[in-house]
Amino acid sequence: MDMNDMVITIATGITRVNNTVRPRTYTVQKGDSLYKIARRFYGNGALWTMLYEKNGEIISHPMLVNAGTVLQL
Numbered sequence: 001m002d003m004n005d006m007v008i009t010i011a012t013g014i015t016r017v018n019n020t021v022r023p024r025t026y027t028v029q030k031g032d033s034l035y036k037i038a039r040r041f042y043g044n045g046a047l048w049t050m051l052y053e054k055n056g057e058i059i060s061h062p063m064l065v066n067a068g069t070v071l072q073l
Contacts, residue, residue, distance in 0.1 A: 028069045034062055041073050 026037060034052055039045035052062045054072045059065055 022073065024073055026071050026073055028065050028067050028071060030067045032065060032067070034059075034065055037071065 022041065026041065028037070034048035035045040038048040038051055042050065048062065051071060051073070052059060055069075058069060058071075065071075
């Protein structure tokens with residue numbers, strides 16, 4: 001067997017994480033805003049309106065989001 005034909009597999013013991021799976025909910029933290037949350041999860045803070053529309057029944061005003069509120073993403 002030629003050295004160029006060899007395949008070496010090394011077990012690292014590291015669990016791989018699938019970073020493509022997005023969470024479905026988010027619990028608002030102190031200092032959060034819909035803009036910050038949209039930027040974090042959607043990549044664009046201007047999409048805060050999507051969060052507001054999805055969670056309008058639990059958010060009375062888009063500027064008043066209380067810590068501990070669980071939002072649907």
